[in-house]
Amino acid sequence: MKLYSQKDVDKKALKGARIAVLGYGSQGRAHALNLSDSGFDVVVGVRKGGASWKKAKKEVSPSPIPVDAATGADLIAMLVPDMAQKAVYESVEKSLKKGATLLFAHGLTSTSSRSSRGRTWTSY
Numbered sequence: 001m002k003l004y005s006q007k008d009v010d011k012k013a014l015k016g017a018r019i020a021v022l023g024y025g026s027q028g029r030a031h032a033l034n035l036s037d038s039g040f041d042v043v044v045g046v047r048k049g050g051a052s053w054k055k056a057k058k059e060v061s062p063s064p065i066p067v068d069a070a071t072g073a074d075l076i077a078m079l080v081p082d083m084a085q086k087a088v089y090e091s092v093e094k095s096l097k098k099g100a101t102l103l104f105a106h107g108l109t110s111t112s113s114r115s116s117r118g119r120t121w122t123s124y
Helices: 027-036 053-059 066-070 080-094
Strands: 018-022 041-045 077-078 101-104
Touching: 018 027, 018 053, 027 041, 027 053, 027 080, 041 066, 077 080
Parallel strands: 018 041, 018 077, 077 101
Antiparallel strands: none
């Protein structure tokens, strides 16, 4: 097994990239603040009035609709609770730009069976 450390990171790989973090719970908040503090262009997509909305509003400039955050992003980090992943994915799917990377930090609910664009999804 290879362990990666700070010396393995190439910050230039994301230079100029727009990063959308969808969700602002324990994982989304940590990723968004870390990337922002590291100088990256980060936009947070969080449901207006959702559990994390007030915290996000104090700490970042959140987009009240995840699809707005995802539109035009080069990297989209799906950091919403498992039970919300399917609905959030379906809401942003058509706005994903060609060549964008969709990142899941966890995904107990994601596997196969849906989509007009060849992507598939099943929720357990």
